[in-house]
Amino acid sequence: MFKNFLKIGNKKLKSRLIVGTGKYKSLSETAKAVKISGADMVTVAVRRVNIIDRKKPMLTDYLNPKKIIYLPNTAGCFNSQEALRTLRLAREMGGWKLVKLEVLGDKKTLYPNMIETIKSTKTLVKEGFKVMVYCTDDPILAKKLEDLGAIAIMPLASPIGSGLGIQNKTNISLIIKQSKVPVIIDAGIGTASDATIAMELGCDGVLINSAIANAKKPLLMAKAFKDAVISGRNSFLAGRMKKKYLASPSSPTKGII
Amino acid sequence: MAKLQLNGKKISIKSNISIFDLLVKYKLTNKKIAVEHNGKIIPKTNYKKKKLKNNDKIEIVHFIGGG
Numbered sequence: 023m024f025k026n027f028l029k030i031g032n033k034k035l036k037s038r039l040i041v042g043t044g045k046y047k048s049l050s051e052t053a054k055a056v057k058i059s060g061a062d063m064v065t066v067a068v069r070r071v072n073i074i075d076r077k078k079p080m081l082t083d084y085l086n087p088k089k090i091i092y093l094p095n096t097a098g099c100f101n102s103q104e105a106l107r108t109l110r111l112a113r114e115m116g117g118w119k120l121v122k123l124e125v126l127g128d129k130k131t132l133y134p135n136m137i138e139t140i141k142s143t144k145t146l147v148k149e150g151f152k153v154m155v156y157c158t159d160d161p162i163l164a165k166k167l168e169d170l171g172a173i174a175i176m177p178l179a180s181p182i183g184s185g186l187g188i189q190n191k192t193n194i195s196l197i198i199k200q201s202k203v204p205v206i207i208d209a210g211i212g213t214a215s216d217a218t219i220a221m222e223l224g225c226d227g228v229l230i231n232s233a234i235a236n237a238k239k240p241l242l243m244a245k246a247f248k249d250a251v252i253s254g255r256n257s258f259l260a261g262r263m264k265k266k267y268l269a270s271p272s273s274p275t276k277g278i279i
Numbered sequence: 280m281a282k283l284q285l286n287g288k289k290i291s292i293k294s295n296i297s298i299f300d301l302l303v304k305y306k307l308t309n310k311k312i313a314v315e316h317n318g319k320i321i322p323k324t325n326y327k328k329k330k331l332k333n334n335d336k337i338e339i340v341h342f343i344g345g346g
C-alpha cells in the first residue's frame with residue numbers, strides 16, 4: 023500500500039521480515055515457510071559438506087540464491103577468528119559481501135561477545151564486507167558499531183531462541199532514534215505480536231527463525247509474521263493516538279436522547 | 280597414494296591430484312562451495328593448479344539452514 027522498502031546497503035527489500043533457515047523439519051518445509059513469509063532475505067550458516075553421504079539434499083537445491091538474498095551468518099562462532107574465517111569462506115563461495123556478524127560470548131545465553139564483535143566489525147569493514155551486526159541492546163555499543171561502518175545494527179530482543187520478546191523497549195527505542203543505518207531486531211522474538219511491537223517502536227525490520235520453525239504449525243506462523251510485520255510498520259507510519267488517563271467517548275455527546 | 284584429512288575424515292587419494300580432481304570425485308564441481316587448504320582459502324581459479332600432498336588438511340564448506 024505504501025512505499026515501504028527496506029534498504030540495506032545497496033539491496034532494496036520489499037519485505038521487512040528477514041527469516042532464518044534453521045531448525046525446520048526438512049528443507050522442503052524451510053522453503054515453504056520462506057515463501058509464505060514473503061521474505062526477500064534469509065540467513066544461512068556455513069558448515070562442512072557431508073562427504074560421506076553425497077545424496078543428502080543441499081539448501082541451495084531448495085532456496086535459489088539467485089532468487090532470494092542469502093545472508094551468510096557466523097552463528098556458532100565464539101571468537102573473532104572463527105567469525106572472520108566463516109565469512110571469508112562465504113565470500114569465496116559466491117561473492118557474498120553482505121554478511122551477518124554474530125560472535126557469541128556464552129553457550130548458555132548465546133549473548134553477543136561485544137569485544138570480539140567490535141574487533142571483527144573493524145576487520146570486515148576494512149576487507150570490504152557489508153556487515154550487519156548482531157549486538158546487545160546497549161545504545162553506546164550500537165553507536166560504536168555504526169561509527170565503525172556496520173550497515174545495519176541488529177540488537178537482540180532477548181536471548182536467541184528464547185521467545186521472550188523485547189525485554190528492553192527503552193534501549194531499543196534509544197538505538198532506533200540515534201541510528202542512521204537500519205535497526206533490525208534479531209533474536210528472541212516469540213510470537214507475531216512481538217514483531218508488531220518491534221515494528222511499532224520504529225525498527226526497520228525483524229529477523230525471525232525459532233518463532234516460525236518451532237511453532238506447532240510453522241507455515242501458518244510464517245503467514246502470521248508476514249502480516250504482523252506489515253501491520254506494525256503501518257501502525258508506526260500512521261502514528262498512534264496519544265495515551266490518556268481518562269476516557270473519551272467515541273460517540274458525540276450532543277443530541278443524546 | 281596420499282593421505283589427506285577432508286572435512287575431519289581421513290581419506291586416501293592418488294598422488295598428485297588437484298583440488299579440482301577432488302571436487303569431481305565428490306560431485307561438487309558445480310555446487311556453491313568454498314575450499315580451505317591447510318587453513319588457507321583457495322580461490323576458484325586455482326582449483327586446477329593446486330595439487331594435494333600427503334597430510335594436507337582440506338575443508339569443503341557450503342551453506343546450510345541457519346538462524
